Amino acid sequence: MKYLSTRDKSLRLTAAEAIKMGLSRDGGLFTPVEFPTLSEQEIQMLCQKTYQQRAAYVMGKFLDDFSDEELSAFSDAAYSADKFDTPDVAPVRQVGGQTWCLELWHGPTSAFKDMALQMLPQLLSASLRKTGEDKTACILVATSGDTGKAAMEGFADVPQTKIMVFYPRDGVSEIQKLQMVTQRGDNVGVCAVVGNFDDAQNGVKRIFSDTAIREELAGRGYFLSSANSINWGRILPQVVYYVSAYCDLMNAGAIVYGDRVNYCVPTGNFGNILACYYAKKMGTPVGKLICASNRNDVLTDFIRTGVYDRNRPFHTTMSPSMDILISSNLERLLFDLSGGNDALVRGYMEQLSRTGRYEIGAGMKAKLQDLFYGGFCGEAGTTDTIAALYADHYLIDTHTAVAANVLQQYRVETGDEGVAVFASTASPYKFCDSVLEASGEAPVSDSVEHIAQLEAVSGVKAPRRLAELKGKQPRFDGVTEKEKMEDIVLNFLR
Numbered sequence: 001m002k003y004l005s006t007r008d009k010s011l012r013l014t015a016a017e018a019i020k021m022g023l024s025r026d027g028g029l030f031t032p033v034e035f036p037t038l039s040e041q042e043i044q045m046l047c048q049k050t051y052q053q054r055a056a057y058v059m060g061k062f063l064d065d066f067s068d069e070e071l072s073a074f075s076d077a078a079y080s081a082d083k084f085d086t087p088d089v090a091p092v093r094q095v096g097g098q099t100w101c102l103e104l105w106h107g108p109t110s111a112f113k114d115m116a117l118q119m120l121p122q123l124l125s126a127s128l129r130k131t132g133e134d135k136t137a138c139i140l141v142a143t144s145g146d147t148g149k150a151a152m153e154g155f156a157d158v159p160q161t162k163i164m165v166f167y168p169r170d171g172v173s174e175i176q177k178l179q180m181v182t183q184r185g186d187n188v189g190v191c192a193v194v195g196n197f198d199d200a201q202n203g204v205k206r207i208f209s210d211t212a213i214r215e216e217l218a219g220r221g222y223f224l225s226s227a228n229s230i231n232w233g234r235i236l237p238q239v240v241y242y243v244s245a246y247c248d249l250m251n252a253g254a255i256v257y258g259d260r261v262n263y264c265v266p267t268g269n270f271g272n273i274l275a276c277y278y279a280k281k282m283g284t285p286v287g288k289l290i291c292a293s294n295r296n297d298v299l300t301d302f303i304r305t306g307v308y309d310r311n312r313p314f315h316t317t318m319s320p321s322m323d324i325l326i327s328s329n330l331e332r333l334l335f336d337l338s339g340g341n342d343a344l345v346r347g348y349m350e351q352l353s354r355t356g357r358y359e360i361g362a363g364m365k366a367k368l369q370d371l372f373y374g375g376f377c378g379e380a381g382t383t384d385t386i387a388a389l390y391a392d393h394y395l396i397d398t399h400t401a402v403a404a405n406v407l408q409q410y411r412v413e414t415g416d417e418g419v420a421v422f423a424s425t426a427s428p429y430k431f432c433d434s435v436l437e438a439s440g441e442a443p444v445s446d447s448v449e450h451i452a453q454l455e456a457v458s459g460v461k462a463p464r465r466l467a468e469l470k471g472k473q474p475r476f477d478g479v480t481e482k483e484k485m486e487d488i489v490l491n492f493l494r
Contacts, residue, residue, distance in 0.1 A: 229271030
């Protein structure tokens, strides 16, 4: 199968080439030329398989330049028992009536990014071999909190790679920051950016598009790649867990094949909910795609009006991984809804860069609203939702609370009480301060001590790797202005 750029569909790359490159040099995102389908018989078959087997099978539909044996080995390594604390890897848990929660945080960094970033190093390393690449891949990452740690955990000491992570200095939780600045590995680097996530993400995109930097790095034996969800190797493993969740609901007797399931996904960069859309596009019986935002509600407004406008206040919230005003993966959806009109998408992205806004046509807007529902949840609603589920003996983090809240909004507004799943994207222990306060507890001491405090009051065991943060010494303390991110990269790759 070939992959093309959302801004130039004349470009055709193999899967290995697209994964290696990460972002198209024209600024576009790689997307499959066509989407394979899953039949009823295939989904029934997958119900009998392990998560690892489901992953290898679904990814194999898109990666025809990788063998079944390769993909099985990658999946076994990525989702092994020493990395994930449950054999189900991404379990669904019933939290009442027709409501289920898809827990995506059982991996080594306690965030949903592990679901893709334990697989991406396997895919990228193989892609380097398949394309005969002799240079070292430098993976540049902009993170709103979770991607950076998950990417470094996946790529730490992986041969022929180096990884540099940029995070907003005041835009991540203390636990997220500590996870990143204590990261092991001789090939990793971390630097804070004075600004927000969009500043960091724009800086990374700027570096990718800078011909002079690419040529300079090539002379040093490096090329740039990405571990953000702009990389197809990040999105594809995320498609798997929506297919897997449907299988698990069938196995639990909650649905029979053909029943449509609504999915509510807390969303910032649009990659996680895009993966659910792709699962639906493949034939998984997905109902409404419910896009949940926090106070940074640019996606809510876009879905409701067809106007994308980032010219609005930026809010720093208790759900920092969603504090984003430029949702990069939306470009892939626009390409799909437009019928593959690369010129139209290119025009939208030029408008966004130049004016900060664009408006889609009536036809695309109708398609968008038929597929998606958009809602947002403020800080008070997030706190109230954590408290309500805690009272029902279910502990969730701030991002998950946004999804649970917006799902309820959707049900009240539409009357749709069908089976629904909300995605839980991080362990509550990554945001102890907010979860403790919402649960009626006053946080004491520093953030690492809050892990033990939350464990004591909730009776829910903390993930082992988070508990082990206590006493770890930071390795990285760099800070840069957003305009000087290029200098950090060039110094890192001397």
